[in-house]
Amino acid sequence: MLHQEHGAKKHELDHIVPRKHGGSDDTDNLAWTCFQCNRYKGSEVAAYDPETGQLIALFNPRTQQWHEHFLVESGAIMPLTAVARVTIFVLQINRPGRIMVRQLLAQTGIYP
Ligand SMILES: [Zn+2]
Structure with missing residues (x-):
């Protein structure tokens, strides 16, 4: 969850619902994602909530509001x-190095 120019690698096109789960190539099912988030997401679509144990779908940037x-x-x-919670867990959004990059970007006023 960084702007492309602040990542070490170029962003990638992600299928929100992967093809192997029946997801289409329609723009409604595509998201521009940072390399690291996309690596961790892979073909996941849901995860067990660490607080409740319930199976919860990952955040969908096309149908849900980030804030x-x-x-x-x-x-x-x-x-x-x-x-x-499940999206942060699956995408490993808060690994220490990623928090540090966001803190540095925030100090210079370019994040979020
Ligand atoms: Zn990301």
């Missing part, structure tokens, strides 16, 4: 919902 599920706090992306 309703997440907020940024000192470089960490914090969950407001179960959708956010």
Whole structure:
């Protein structure tokens, strides 16, 4: 969850619902994602919520609003919902190096 110019690698086109789960190539099912998030997401579509054990679908940037599920706090992306908890977990959004990059970008006023 960085702008492309702030990542070490170019962003990639992700199938929100992967083809192997029946996802289409329609723009409704495509998202521009950072390399690292996309590596961790792979072909996942859902995960078990660490708080409740319920199976929860990952955040869908085409149908859901980011600010309703997440907020940024000192470089960490914090969950407001179960959708956010599973997405942060699967995409490993708050690995220490990623928080550090966000903190550095925030100090220079270019993040979020
Ligand atoms: Zn990312």
